[in-house]
Amino acid sequence: MAIKYYKLFNILNRREMKKTDLINVAGITSTTLARLSKNQTVNIEIIDRICCALHCQPGDLMEYVEDSKKEP
Template sequence: MAIIINLDVVMAQRKTSLKDLAKEVDITMANLSILKNNKAKAVRFSTLDAICKALHCQPGDILEYVESDEVPEEV
């Protein structure tokens, strides 16, 4: 099982930069970058709530479940 974080896609659709979103959500750019690059092991609901408010989206726009055999292996 794998949860994919599509934050980079939603940010691109909304034309929002990492710096602007980090400031609006009040999270460090380093932590937001971990989310954006799909490296996070967990996400607080409060952080997800703030991101969804800032980007005017639903959690399902950012989080996606895929079967393990569908996830490409990292090089």
């Protein structure tokens, strides 16, 4: 997957938030957070919840990184 969520975890670090804080304020599950940590696909509704909770835009949470393994 070419979507990376490292920006989300950078935001949490800057705000001195723990992952459990995000679970509580965004209303997501620990399983969903684990998927984000592994850069796996999540539903856009999850991104919406996180953006609402953190008062940010989707681009603040994730980045598209071109996968060099894929052929054009």
